[in-house]
Amino acid sequence: MxxxxxxxxxxxxxxxxxxxxxxxxxxxxxxxxxxxxxxxxxxxxxxxxxxxxxxxxxxxxxxxxxxxxxxxxxxxxxxxxxxxxxxxxxxxxxxxxxxxxxxxxxxxxxxxxxxxxxxxxxxxxxxxxxxxxxxxxxxxxxxxxxxxxxxxxxxxxxxxxxxxxxxxxxxxxxxxxxxxxxxxxxRLSHQEQIERKATASRSMLAGWTFLFTHPQMRIITWMDIIEGIAGGIWIGGVTLVFAQEVLQKDEAWWGYINAAYYAGTIIGGLITLKLSALIHRHLVSAIIVGSFGVSLFAYGYAFNTQAFIALAIVLLMGPLYQLRDIAQRTYVQQYTPLAEQPSVFAAQSTITYVLFGVSVLFAGTVADMWGPQAVYIVGGTMYLLSASTGFILKKKHAAAEGHESPPLSS
Missing domain, CATH: 1.20.1250.20 (MFS general substrate transporter like domains)
Structure with missing residues (x-):
């Protein structure tokens, strides 16, 4: 760097x-x-x-x-x-x-x-x-x-x-x-040409078009949507209700669970930093492993009633979240042309914010109807579905590697 x-x-x-x-x-x-x-x-x-x-x-x-x-x-x-x-x-x-x-x-x-x-x-x-x-x-x-x-x-x-x-x-x-x-x-130095005309690659819909027409990006986007709907499982309200009703703990444990999550993601970031070369060679596999691991831990969290075990599960889940997210972000960067990346990332940002709102509503509704444990069971199922979709991505990726030139952004 x-x-x-x-x-x-x-x-x-x-x-x-x-x-x-x-x-x-x-x-x-x-x-x-x-x-x-x-x-x-x-x-x-x-x-x-x-x-x-x-x-x-x-x-x-x-x-x-x-x-x-x-x-x-x-x-x-x-x-x-x-x-x-x-x-x-x-x-x-x-x-x-x-x-x-x-x-x-x-x-x-x-x-x-x-x-x-x-x-x-x-x-x-x-x-x-x-x-x-x-x-x-x-x-x-x-x-x-x-x-x-x-x-x-x-x-x-x-x-x-x-x-x-x-x-x-x-x-x-x-x-x-x-x-x-x-x-x-x-101190930032970066030379880049400005395209004054609103070309197709800079149009308002260019990012959306690329995400839903490029074979690999379309699968990645659907995986994001599936996992985005499950993203609300860690919103404050659901976590608080789970701590009180399932773990039988007070509000302080809400804070402990949040702190454990952050600690896990920080540890995960350090681990992926150490293993960056290996992950770079196996991006799709890293995405699948991360999603599948989160799914298993979400199921474990749902059926656990011991507070300290819950903290351990959340802590261990952090590295898997990071593995999946960092591998996915790198994959998108690698297979999206540089000229398309700004509009693609803008479209992804829009999807993220919309899904956050949907996931909060979805998680709250599930918790009200079936209890907080059901939220994590549904969330684990969504991540399992995403991991399964990852095998389709792996197949598409292998086919593309065999028939196409090197990555678009190189």
Whole structure:
């Protein structure tokens, strides 16, 4: 990996930490002002909608700017908007009536969410442009592990910082972290031609077309959809109900389970980093093993009633999640032409956010109808179906390797 890759990784690390801190702070601020859990929850919902909208508009920006410049522009806008909200929140809270202040806060959340989504998606499209093909598993492992560690740090330390420093100071700290992220992008060097015309590869539907017409990508996309529907098994509400009703533990174990999950994904990232060369040679097999392993552990989690065994299962599940996700991301990077990657990743981002909403509704409905254990049984079945679909991908991949030229992105 070169200096530009580490510059981008450092920039996104600061941005990710800042994002975790300001989200937690805004949630706490809205809850303190309104006393409503619904309003506090709306912060995350509104942000998700804003990020979703960014994924639809990104192909347009790619026709105007290079991927690197889209990353720079929107991180700078995120820094500026976050700073504006951070330094204006305290003064406006004493001047504006509560409804107007809430409107201002949610307006800021929408704008920041949009530019954050653009910056993050553009960075994801930029990573494979900065590393050699045989280093992509290693690069993806570094990125994934760094983001998981910083998310854990941000969401863990955020509450402590808000309690000690107050909302405004933590938001200002977040803006400072974003500014550091912008400074790291100054060191990023990447030459790329800008296609001024809205060619087919840059059109709004190009990414969707590629995902559902390319033989291997179509299978990968259906695997993502199957697993995405099961993604809601780890949402906070279901985990909390499982801890209380099945494990017979209090709310503290909800936190322990979440911490074990993060720890497992961090360990998984380090393992995939160590085994990156082996995984790169067997990407499809790694995807299948990861999905199948998650399926088995989900079944085990569903039928287990011992709290410490549940923690161990979640911890061990983390590396399998990482193995599957990192191998899948590398496979998509390897078999998608560089010119198509920005729009493809934007389409994948849209699918992810839509599926998250569907999975939350799906998991909640299953839990209400049949109990929390049923959620993990259904989730395990979905991952098993995805792993089985992986064998179709393996067959298609072998056929393509035998008849086609080397990977499209090389």
């Amino acid at each position: 070169n200096r530009s890759f580490y510059s981008l990784l450092s920039s996104r690390s600061f941005a990710n930490l800042a994002g975790s801190l300001y989200m937690m702070t805004l949630i706490a601020a809205v809850y303190q002002l309104t006393g409503s859990a619904a309003f506090a929850g709306a912060v995350s919902f509104v942000r998700s909608i804003a990020v979703l909208s960014s994924s639809f508009s990104l192909p347009f920006w790619y026709t105007k700017l290079t991927v690197a410049n889209v990353t720079r522009l929107f991180l700078l806008l995120q820094c500026a908007l976050s700073g504006l909200v951070a330094f204006s929140l305290a003064p406006l809270s004493s001047i504006l009536p509560a409804p107007a202040f809430l409107g201002y806060a949610f307006g800021g959340i929408v704008l920041i969410g949009y530019v954050e989504g653009c910056a993050s998606a553009a960075a994801n499209a930029l990573y494979p442009r900065l590393v050699e093909e045989d280093k992509r598993v290693q690069a993806n492992s570094l990125v994934s592990t760094s983001m998981q560690m910083l998310s854990l740090l941000g969401w863990t330390a955020g509450g402590i910082l808000v309690a000690k420093l107050g909302h405004s100071l933590v938001l200002q700290l977040s803006s400072g972290l974003l500014l550091l992220g912008c400074l790291f992008l100054v």
